[in-house]
Amino acid sequence: MNSFNLDFFNAKNGEKTCRLNGKLFHSAYNPSKEAENFSVSQKITFTPSCIVLLEPALSYCAGFLRKQFPSATLIAVRFLQDFSNTDILWDKVLSFSEDGDFSQTLYSALGEEKLLSSLILDWPGSRNIFPETFQKVWQHIKKAVLTARDVLYTREKFSRRWFLNSAVFFNYGRNFYSLKKTAKDVVVTASGPSLHSSIPLIKQHRTSFFLMAVSSSLSVLLSSGIVPDMVVSTDGGFWAEKHLFFNSDTMEKLKNTVFALSDECRCPKNILENHKILPLIYPSSIGEKICSQCRMEESFPALRNGTVSGTAAALALAISSRKVYFCGLDLAAADGFQHTQPNMLEKNAGSGDFRLNTKEKRQTAARFSSGQSLEIYRRWFKSQGEIFCRQLFRVSESGIFSESLEPVKDISWNEISFDAAPSAVEFEKQDNFNKKDLKKIFLEALNDDSLRKELFPLEAVLLEREKDEDKINDLKIEIQKKKSEIEKKLRRLFDE
Known part of the structure; x- marks a missing residue:
């Protein structure tokens, strides 16, 4: 695969062609005709959003593929940089390296909708030259497609729930706040087992930083007498809400704590009604549309x-110009408890333990079932940019973790030097949020075709792929049926 093995020469028709170690990338007679025959031979039964071609070499087929699939995005996957002078013929060019995680690169570049409606092709000459490389690439592609499938099915399962959660969020939220950027160090707590070792040190240095708790770690902090400055929750699932259920005495302790909540998350109504809320709004989401129409000017982009x-x-890095230290971010399966105790989900799960279905059996099952998702989370942290990895550190008492997140650095508490006089963190109440037309806005959003991918992601992908008119009509009927069910729930919510 080294460039000095490449031999460029003219084909019989005068066009440039090339070979590597005697094997041809393109025809030695008529490369353009070969590319045209390849392109027109692609007979498919769906409408692709993207055409992905693995190492197209001199890219003769780009023009023919664009002619045959005019609405598709053309993407080349390069194994060699020697053909980069033809990259301009493609809408996007990705590079494959055996040292990297190409599945993550592909998924990040396309996203689940485009990936699941893409046509991925081998360029025959390149496949003949690099058979082992092609095999590895297809393994990465399979991994990316499976990830996209899982994400899409998760969105399909939860998207309507998230929409209704958003309606609850805006309907019951009373005290929305905005947050100004601070020059204070931030400590973030997750609920991994290593959090336990950091608790005494968090207490010791508590006044030196802004403390942000992921909701699953809140019970751990409170049980140790530590009250965070902010609690973050984004999960729209039923069980996520359990992390935020506390008695009135505990909630009184949290009266000055700000709850940074995505509008899609599941949250007890008493928190929405009585506590300070920092709205976390995802770009190009239904929540962003609602904020715009209700004149909420300073929601925080999540x-x-x-x-x-x-x-x-990402939130901690956005609000602070100083260091961010993450505790309990193990992202690794552990023997015994998977989270530092007390944990609200463990408390609920443990109530069902008995002689034939023991705690040990449940914990072992949890350990092995979490492996795939933890690997996805680790890959995300590893793939972030230079600024992210320069400003964020993972910390524990020892600075040792079983799974690496490099280039994110692991450090111990004795390597941290906090500012002796940290600046205050300022919150500002928003009084301009207009709820007058909230019901109308949500009903209009439900029927907005531009938001179809948000509410009905699976059907939206199938509609874009489908060519058969009868199947298209069946999908539209299914979408309308689901819309009617959501509308009934919205009317009940706003008419309570």
């Missing part, structure tokens, strides 16, 4: 992420 820890990390 980073959509598979784990709340990723969103919390």
Whole structure:
């Protein structure tokens, strides 16, 4: 695969062609005709959003593919940089390296909708020259497609719930705040087992930093007498709400704590009604549309992420110009408890333990079932940019973790030097949020075709792919049926 093995020469028709170690990338007679025949031979039964071609070499087929699929985005995957002078013929160019995680690169570049409606092709000459490389690339592609499938099915399962959660959020929220950027260090707590070792040190240095708790770690902090400055919750699922259920005495202790909540998250109504809320709004989401129409001018843009820890990390980096230290970010399966105790979900799960279904059996199952999702979360932290990794550190008492997040650095508490006189963090109440037309806005959003991908992601992907008119009509009927069910729930909510 080294460039000095490449031999460029003219084909019989005068066009440039090339070979590597005697094997041809393109025809030695008529490369353009070969590319045209390849392109027109692609007979598919769906409408692709993207055409992805693995190492197209001199890219003769780009023009023919664009002619055959005029609405598709053309993407080349390069194994060699020697053909980069033809990259201009493609809408996007990705590079494959055996040292990197190409599945993450592909997924990040396309997203789940485009990835699941893409046509991915081998360029025959390149496949003949690099058979082992092609095999590895297809393994990465399979991994990316499976990730996209899982994410899409998760969105399909939860999207309507998130929409209704958003309606609850805006309907019951009373005290929306905005946050000014601070020059104070931030400590963020997740609920991994290593958090336990950091608790005494968090207490010791408590006045030296802004303390942000991922919701699953809140019970741990409170049980140790530590009250965070902010609690972050983004999960829209039923069980996520359990992390925020506390008695009135505990909630009184949290009266000055700000709850940074995505509008899609599941949250007890008493928190929405009685506590300070920093709205976390995802770009190009239904929540952003609602904020715009209700004149909420200073919602905080949130980073959509598979784990709340990723969103919390991005939030901490956005609000602070100093260092961010993350405790309990193990992202690794552990023997015994998977979270530092007490944990609200463990408390609920433990109530069902008995002689034939023991705690040990449950914990072992949890350990092995979490492996795939934890790997996805680790890959996300590893793939962030230079500024992210320069400003954010993972910390524990020892500075040692079983799974690396490099280039994110692992440090111990004795390596941290906090500012002796940290600046205050300022919050400002928003009094301009207009709820007058909230019901109307949500009903209009439900019927806005531009938001179809948000509410009905699976059907939206299938509609874009589908060519058969009968199947298209069946999908539209299914969407309308689901819309009617959501509308009934919205009317009940706003008419309570």
